[in-house]
Amino acid sequence: MASGSGSLMWFRKGLRIHDNPALEYASRGSAFVYPLFVIDPHYMEPDPNASSLGSTRSGINRIRFLLESLVDLDLNLKKLGSRLLVLKGEPGEVLIRCLKEWDVKKLCFEYDTDPYYQALSNKVKDYASSAGIEVFSPVSHTLFNPADIIEKNGGKPPLSYQSFLKLAGEPSWASSPLSIDLSSIPPVGDVGSFEISQVPTLKELGYMERDQDELTPFRGGESEALRRLKESLSDKEWVANFEKPKGDPSAFTKPATTILSPYLKFGCLSSRYFYQCLRDVYKNVKKHTSPPVSLVGQIRPLQLLWREFFYTVAFGTPNFDKMKGNKICKQIPWNDDDELLAAWREARTGYPWIDAIMVQLRKWGWMHHLARHCVACFLTRGDMFIHWEKGRDVFERLLIDSDWAINNGNWLWLSCSSFFYQYNRIYSPISFGRKYDPNGNYIRHFLPVLKDMPKEYIYEPWTAPLSVQTKAKCIIGKDYPKPVVSHDSAIKECRRKMGEAYALNKKLNGLVSEEDLKSLRRKLVTSQLKTLATAPCRSAARTAPLRFQSHISPSPAASLLVRHFSAESVADTAVKKKVEDVMPIATGHEREELEAELQGKKILEDVNFPVGPFGTKEAPAVVKSYYDKRIVGCPGGEGEDEHDVVWFWLEKGKPHECPVCSQYFVLEVVGPGGPPDGHGDDDHH
DNA sequence: CACCCTGTTGCAATT
């Protein structure tokens, strides 16, 4: 095998001809070159169970972008006398089969730091070296080799951007111009028995024609990337923005013709070539303007270096994409609320600014950097207190430019889990957008249901008088949702929780165990209930603590207390408004439980008090109910494990874990089923 | 006196 005269060029990212050292090396001194891309069905083929249109791993926009990039790559290869070979299957297996069967002496592919590609590369490299095949895997996706920077820093990645910049200095390749043009590529060799296909269309992959009507404005491919780069380099303001980071408000609505991040992600555009072009522009422009000549050399496209920063930290940090086992990540007792998460993901939080951004994510697969900040903050430490990993997953799926290191890095950043720690600074879902776009054009564009809402109300439409809502043909609660959380109270609660979590992390020197988190969670829920109970401004609230006590103390033997609303307990809106004020964090089911308490609703006491062993995941506590869902209160286990009662809704077929003691519950319907009477948002009389 | 390690302090942090 090793005696062969051909090279295999394995494309993964780096879907380009220009500045492609692996391709260049493959071409040099070879009689044949096999340019190969392997389509992984998990990444490309439709998954009907996925949370959005697309495959198991990717939304449809990025799949489309990748296909377009491959078509363009094939075209550009053809211009140089070659073509792209497309095979389907598990990439590692396919590669090894190719190396076995084809006449290959060199295997070339761009080095990649993502864990997925590291594992894949190692597998293939192991085989290649055992078969005596030379492997060439240059660093060309990033400006620097992350391993070099980490070594320079004594084996640890720098944890601040500034220290990274100092460490990084100038990239080693920057002293001589990059090789951009490849004049020709040796022909493709004999492919033997392999069934080589063309780049498939979405339809051929199994997507329906109608699946394709939600178009992103980004067309994939190297040609488009270079065209955009050329066009953008003549835009002074655009260029300046890569030197000095600053918010660009107009970018929220401006047509996305200058966006390059998706092209960097797939390597349609070389970050190194991009860097070189920007430096050339600076040289020419700055010569005539202010800074002294000695400073010209120091002007760098700082924006591009953020990418390098995250690549470096990500590469040097085990479990970078998780909270647990991640040394640089604060351990925080995030909530697990699937309904709030769904509201966020599906753009129905009731905050138009947030929802518009989430619609743009779904439709375009791209949003402005600051827009990402807003929704990430909202999901995590700002309002919903949901785990950043959940938000990360949504971005990873839907963003075209989604990049493992950068995406995880930014979620760590925005959730105040790492890099950035000022958790008191919370983006307002109302005033932040208004500051840049007072008329709400961005919202009107992505949420047409609000397009006729006057600008005074468009950022908080639930405050609009009914007459205004009617005139705008948008009734809040019907045509567009009410806010799922009250921002004012949510931020207070989030700040409190972050403060407690930070204190715990500090006390335990970052070594926070799962048990520690659990007991913090217990403490937080308990004090939340106490805050609520002692809230002075409502008559119902004043009676609440008594109710709590009276239900816990009479039967210490009972491990469960079950409550159910009577039919006549109907919400009264005046009370509801008050609840908004009192509720520390009014969210989803949690909110309903608390609301129920506050309103001092009439409760049927007769229903069963299931007594039994502590409910575990394997053997959950069974709660009987006349209907498909009911309120259940968990007082914890016996003795020491006892805690203040925590209320939650238990639904048929949906096991629930008590947030405090982790006890599991399931519902058994013993009555007629269906929704319980006298409850629900659409009640009226 | 040079060198290394540890602890303290002050500063700055992409919007």
Add this chain to the structure above:
DNA sequence: GAATTGCAACAGGGT
């Protein structure tokens, strides 16, 4: 407007 971190600079002590 408050508040946390990483890190550079400095100080001290031991060898």
